[in-house]
Amino acid sequence: MNDTASAFLGIESVPFPRLSLDEFLAWGPDAIIRADVPAVIDVFPPAEPGFYRSAVIEKLGDTNVALFTKDRTKENETRAEVTKIPLRDFFESEPYKSNTDGTYRIVSNIKNQPGAINDLLGFDTGSMFDYHAPLNSANVWANYDGLRGRNHFDEFENFNFQLEGRKRFIVMPPGFKNYYIRSVLRGYANTSETIRVDNPDVKRFPRLAAALAQRRDIVLEPGQMLYLPMGWWHQVDGLDRVNININFWLHNAKIFRHPLILADSLYKAAFRKLKGFYDYQPEQSPMGGKK
Numbered sequence: 001m002n003d004t005a006s007a008f009l010g011i012e013s014v015p016f017p018r019l020s021l022d023e024f025l026a027w028g029p030d031a032i033i034r035a036d037v038p039a040v041i042d043v044f045p046p047a048e049p050g051f052y053r054s055a056v057i058e059k060l061g062d063t064n065v066a067l068f069t070k071d072r073t074k075e076n077e078t079r080a081e082v083t084k085i086p087l088r089d090f091f092e093s094e095p096y097k098s099n100t101d102g103t104y105r106i107v108s109n110i111k112n113q114p115g116a117i118n119d120l121l122g123f124d125t126g127s128m129f130d131y132h133a134p135l136n137s138a139n140v141w142a143n144y145d146g147l148r149g150r151n152h153f154d155e156f157e158n159f160n161f162q163l164e165g166r167k168r169f170i171v172m173p174p175g176f177k178n179y180y181i182r183s184v185l186r187g188y189a190n191t192s193e194t195i196r197v198d199n200p201d202v203k204r205f206p207r208l209a210a211a212l213a214q215r216r217d218i219v220l221e222p223g224q225m226l227y228l229p230m231g232w233w234h235q236v237d238g239l240d241r242v243n244i245n246i247n248f249w250l251h252n253a254k255i256f257r258h259p260l261i262l263a264d265s266l267y268k269a270a271f272r273k274l275k276g277f278y279d280y281q282p283e284q285s286p287m288g289g290k291k
Helices: 021-027 029-035 051-060 087-092 114-121 208-212 253-257 259-275
Strands: 018-020 039-042 064-069 081-086 104-109 137-144 157-164 167-172 216-220 224-228 233-238 242-250
Touching: 018 021, 021 029, 021 039, 051 087, 051 114, 051 137, 051 157, 051 242, 064 087, 081 087, 087 104, 087 137, 114 242, 167 224, 216 224, 253 259
Parallel strands: 018 039
Antiparallel strands: 039 224, 064 081, 064 104, 104 137, 137 242, 157 224, 157 242, 167 216, 167 233
16 A cells, blocks of 8 residues: 555555656657646756745746635635735745745746746747647746645646645546536536545545546656646645746647536636636736747
8 A cells, every 4th residue: 555545545546657858758748648647757857945946036026926815724615815916025025935824825827938938947848838829828836835725627738847846736537427516606617525635525525436546646846747637637735845836738629528628618717707816817028028
């Protein structure tokens, strides 16, 4: 039994592919997407702690980011409060930098700053990931320790680079029956009522056990990239003091093979626009244009 199985009712996790950078380059993103299974790729050696924090502040410090504020010390059903702040404030200002319970996290769609993205990742990202295409995005994420995510899925192909800190991804295959989706009428159709799958209430959610038998337990280390296929359910937790990621969300035609995911995507976009929720639209670069 692996070291996490006891937290999942004794159910073992499923192994996942792990590729070298050369193997990933030989396959290419399109082949990885066609394979349609989560995989971890070793991209570059981890840097010294704090290196990417300083680099992100240098390259993106004046960029506006969405600050999500939510009490994560309890199973909170409400939406996070969203405000805009300069990225550097998240790392340099109180109360953010002293937070230890996951209350604050930031995200910003930085697709309009390809120069900064390439500098941070060290290669021509645009030639590999078509994030400039309409509806696609390149996002920078950061959080302090204590972040505990809710079980959910996204309608994008996700290539997620871990720059600093470690994150744990509990990943399960697409589906609806076993996941007890929340209210469609409130725009929650891509999240689960189970909230936390690492300590499930199986009396209340008995079908979840079938999903847990197909889960992948992945701890993403600095310098690694996770490919997370569209529609795969995942719970994400920050494990270290600071976590910084850059990810590429890419639409793919295989969404048409998943009508419920497609329907949720269209509904969610309309719901966010109607309600004025944060919708991951790209920020302009600090100079007001593309770089």
